[in-house]
Amino acid sequence: MTQTTTNTRVIRIHPNDNVAIVVEPGGLAEGAVIEGGVTTTMAVPQGHKVALVDLAEGERIIRYGEVIGTAATPIPQGGHVSETNLHMPTPPPLADLPLATRPAPKTAPLEGYTFEGFRNPDGSVGTKNVLGITTSVQCVAGTVDFVVQRIKRELLPRFPNVDDVVGLNHSYGCGVAINAPAAIVPIRTLKNIALNPNFGNEIMIIGLGCEKLQPSTLLSDRPVKIYENTEAADPEANVLSLQDDSFQGFGEMVEGILAMAERHLERLNRRQRETCPASELVVGMQCGGSDAFSGVTANPAVGFATDLIVRAGGSVMFSEVTEVRDAIHLLTPRAVDEEVGRALIEQMAWYDNYLAQGQADRSANTSPGNKKGGLSNIVEKALGSVIKSGNSPIVDVIGPGERLRSKGLTFAATPASDFICGTLQLAAGMNLQVFTTGRGTPYGLAMVPVLKVSTNSALGKRWHDIIDLDAGRIATGEASIEEVGWELFHLILDVASGRQQAAADRLGIHNDLVLFNPAPVT
Template structure:
């Protein structure tokens, strides 16, 4: 359907919805006739909701077929449903919901799709060939950064088959209550990040010496599957002066680069993709354009035998009933309940609840509360059964759709998905963010054409065409699937890779610092 520029474009998602959103750039003015008998009583900004029928005080405001809130006064038809006109429902009780295990039929398998990747000895496949310099503690960061800059300028040009060298820096490792409840999360996160498929099983670990997180605690020698393991401890007596530390790191880096440089891409089935999906800077279009398209891609990857992980506890908490219904086994359902309950307690201990998630940008973009945001966020997971649940910092072990429990924070979620083993990241955004990771390609999907136009060299995929009717969810989904295979193969770079921009890793540490 093509529309004239001034025609109202309104989007209703579910048959039961009593609201719709305005898709037009700049919104629609008061008095706009949507159809006979449906006239806007207020100006409605782009992405915001208006009533399709009268909604009485106390009655549910329904979007995605669920109650996203309750009217705080009587609303006539065509009202802008502002934040102040809607109260928020309580979170669903975890125990009363029907448990999983319903067989919903295996989706049609998909075959014949491949990408060119770096196969590792543990069976995982890298989409990039990167030397990681891991660290036990922030103390060593200054030395590591200095070494990194010399490796980049002096060594990397000698090893053309190595894509990059990246430091795994963080503020954990010392000055923390390392045996407190929850401290296992940041420790296993750092351990599993080293095992990310894009690092080829080569471990180069820099330690200070006196830190709480000792190298053998981070990476128990022999207990983890690596191709080769080398460590530099700055406090070792062998280091006389700063440059001795740097030379030691460079020496070991050279060995690792030799090994990595011998690797070549080989043709791998799409089932070797491990895709982490998340959203950030969401707006009301996220749940209509980009996230459904990503959901379609998720299903394509699962149908290909690949792995997809979705996350962000506070953004699925209000949709837990849907997730439980999709749990492949009762164990998966129970694990989902456990992760929700754990996070409820974590937030409660800090004096807040899941409603602390929403941002000024979300509200400006038309998402009134966390329930509405959650409904649009979950769509990224497609419709496949959930076959695995992974706690923060742990690795995914089963192929198919996994729920990897993480905070919604873009940086913490990305870091935890890296630890879970993702080799490509899909990130949807409505307000716009230049998000990137140093070691895993991040494909950014815009929810609106206006954003894709303005940020033409930061957004990789435009899903805004779905809102205007130019393309279907399926069309954008297939395009994105092919784009992912190209990026995974190194045939194409993401914009974040092109500009070499990336964000910091951010650990999830629910334990105190000391």
């Protein structure tokens, strides 16, 4: 990314840009002078765009060196460019996009970096040691929540090597068309979340008994061992159903779950942190509450850290289809081969069709907060979003709910919703997440550390105890993209090692899991 700026008042990303975003806190008043002697014709808020030239009606508006729209009305030099005076262009056509045409950048391997993680029998590495209790149906969520609190009070203090116990509740499991083709998305999501490396291969499922999504489906590739309410209960049991005839009342159900959990905790407690190469990192990159600084500060720094992780042999995934769709022409050339390029296009086409079925399109993505932060439309947002992917080749594409298959940079297709994207990245196998935000969100996940990076220093200072890293220093010239990228890389290693705690974990701020269910509800 080319970034040019002549002063601290505005930032112009690319030499061809005919707009710049306002850096100055509080924005610019009418009559303020910016680069090239341009004088503002009206007040322009911080993060919003100011026209650097006169723009005729229909003229292309360029940011990041790319067209983000056309002027809906004449816009004078120094005028405020916003969603009210530009038309959104059509998305790039998916036919005839360049596939695997960009040679991979020549970079040296990054060697010698390690973290202290929990190595699992299957070779994966966790950054936390968590007992995850999966539910097969929402009906049992209240019971699991009740039991989790008792486990935390009564059992967890006895197992000092276990960080937490988490109920993996969701709204799926019954009242759904379980055999519909699209039902594979929520089903494989639940199966794969239970395999997340932070759960140490300990599978524990609480079901009701009569649900459509039977626990055996979630364990289709593993042995199903049923808990029985007897003195000789199987220590390897991984499924308990509340409708089991042997339970007399709610109290016995709870005691059964506690007994089952205790045996899982005993095994998890044997796990110890050990030195692991940075190649065992599996990092999900996501953004939420984006603003116009996202593509200038935090996301470029995250992209730099992405390339560092890939150079170290690690795995990184970026996601959010609607925040990729309008920049897909920049990504297909980076595919490692034509097959991966075609897979990118297939995911875009699938989601175009999914939105059309709901009589919506990708423009529904942009929120009021995004626009207040200076993002005029989804095109501008997407161009700033994909910068999280850095410059590394894209080695694979996975569908919603699928597990990561390759080291390197993967596109994990997900909706842009923070909670759904996070849930699907958990299923893909991430052991840590980086989350950039400009407007601010207290988002966090109990299952993996979530590092929040602010795009502007005003948010970083205002939310000083929620934000883990302030990338807004890039906009003011106090730090470079490279410096913040290295800082983030070292922070990832420290948090993955347990040497430092993510703010969301320190504060106990954790969001619910939200499944992506494109299948019918009956």
